[in-house]
Amino acid sequence: MRLSRYFLPTLKETPNEAQIPSHRLMLRAGMIRQEAAGIYAWLPLGFKVLRNIERIVREEQNRAGAVEMLIPTIQPAQLWRESGRYEAYGKEMLRITDRHSREMLYGPTNEEMITSIFHSYCRSYKDLPKLLYHIQWKFRDEVRPRFGVMRGREFLMKDTYSFDLDEAAARRSYNRMFIAYLNTFARMGLQAVPMRAETGPIGGDLSHEFIILAQTGESAVFCHKDLVDMAPPGDVDFDGDLQPLVDARTALYAATEDVHDEAAFAAIPQHKRLSARGIEVGQVFYFGTKYSAPMGATVSHPDGSEKPVHMGSYGIGVSRIAGALIEAGHDEDGIIWPVQVAPFKAGIINLRHGDAATDAACEQALAALEGTGIETLYDDSEDRAGTKFSRMDLIGLPWQLIIGPRGLKEGTVEVKERATGARSSLPLEAALARLEAACAGPA
């Protein structure tokens, strides 16, 4: 992609409404634009990141045995009256009236609708278990939308719902998601710690939040330090017994502020106690029959009895992760994307636009990189070198290829790794091979 054709409206000034680095950098790097409080347009660079996050989330859901579908954003209020949540949800719910005066709402979550869909088709233990998900926009009229996409009013969520015969089976579904979440966040280069959490308006008595430690996080959290260095489960058999893997993580103390137990925390050896702030990137819930009982979503058991199906729900804040990744990866010059989610894996800087040899070498590099599937942004603008350097650092592409007449005379170009700032001069062919090797491998 040539910058001259792209749409990358970067800002020189730091917008003063932004209080945390990720919000500032997303605005400055031309990733998002605020359209109303807590509502953002995703500009091309931001949208690419969002799609990359979504792809990793989807692949890991599919690997864990969940099945993707898509349900609407607008729902009839009637469904929520059946579960008893219509009034209970309060002002956070955006209520809409259509031309026929029918009460509708913009879904803040989807337990009711998925329960209704499930029950229209599945009536027997033979239909179980089911694990269904979608990736869809939500709306919550938050009291204090802030920190950009971290706490938006409109935001993109992956929500999965499990349907099982009884509590024991429902816990197996819970475990699947628990393990899938650890792998999902690890693939994005994030270390997420599962912590016991409050269930809030979703309900139930078993819940974990997945927390990324960050000074700017909204939640106060407390945990055993060993959890922070634990390796992700990796390639596991999702049909096997996942309980030991879950137990290894839940045996150590970890809780969010709302359910924090001072005495249990004090029992951890002092040097292993971690009291920190964190960003909640996902949450899993087991709530049994909270929705299925009032909504009459029963299934027949092998003994002929009819009982409400046992359910859980499992959310990931897809759009919030874009911000969380920046909180976890930036420096004073800008964003530092991990290769797996980077909007482009490489950027080419042309140091002398109009110089025939430099232009030709840049074109050759662009064709070669894109030919091997490495998405590349070529800064072919007439801006001065300093502007190009700072823009490329700001948008945080993992690799930069810097090409100019002086180097070319000596037969070299420069490769810069954004994360470390390390630069090396080498012939173009060798530089391309280096980038191909660095960007290859499992994304």
Ligand code: 5CA
């Ligand atoms: N139905 C359940 C699970 S599917 C549910 O709604 N869970 S939730 O309320 O915890 O939301 C799931 C995830 O969405 C959260 O972990 C968080 O990462 C993200 N999220 C929640 N509210 C917002 C918000 N206002 N802005 C951005 N992301 C949000």
